Amino acid sequence: QSALTQPASVSGSPGQSITISCTGTSSDIGVYNYVSWYQQHPGKAPKLMIYDVRNRPSGVSDRFSGSRSGNTASLTISGLQAEDEADYYCNSYTSSSTWVFGGGTKLTVL
């Protein structure tokens, strides 16, 4: 199972919106609504930000939103804040009953 494809880096200024894409195949993102997104600050464990494509866990800011179109899922962060600077990883269930992560995207807040 190959890793899901994410851009290596994205950047934006405070207050702006950014979108991180996550491209898979018809064996994972394209067939299951089981996409989740994780935020990871340096030296810290990942934190769940979005589950089941578009749902936010309690306590996660509504500035974070998720969507999916075909084999590509997306994470959008609106009203960028300095504390959003982190690495972001997508994850999906697969038709092989396994899980696969994206390669990760480094978000820089300019």
Add this chain to the structure above:
Amino acid sequence: QVQLEQSGAEVKKPGSSVKVSCRASGGTFSNYAVTWVRQAPGQGLEWMGGIIPIFGSVNYAQRFQGRVTITADETTSTAYMELSSLRSEDTAVYYCARGPQYSGYDQTTNWFDPWGQGTLVTVSS
């Protein structure tokens, strides 16, 4: 609120094995799986496998088949990940995470939360 507490850092020789533990504090694993994910230095997250403690059933990523063994002790709410035949490329932080959740054999959630703090395993001669 359940928290996952992992064992401390390890330094191992090539060819040896390492066993990392993950204990649920403030609760139990109940009907959740315990998933193991690793992250090599400067690299991304990699799913290794998981176990459903109440069933004892395990599922491993193909690339680790034959080298990884995931077990769980429900009496102590502790899960273990043992990786054998270590090589330098296995140097990484190993995380455990709770999830997915099950109702019977049906998977009812599809995410990993919470995560343990991570355990650094260094493989060096």
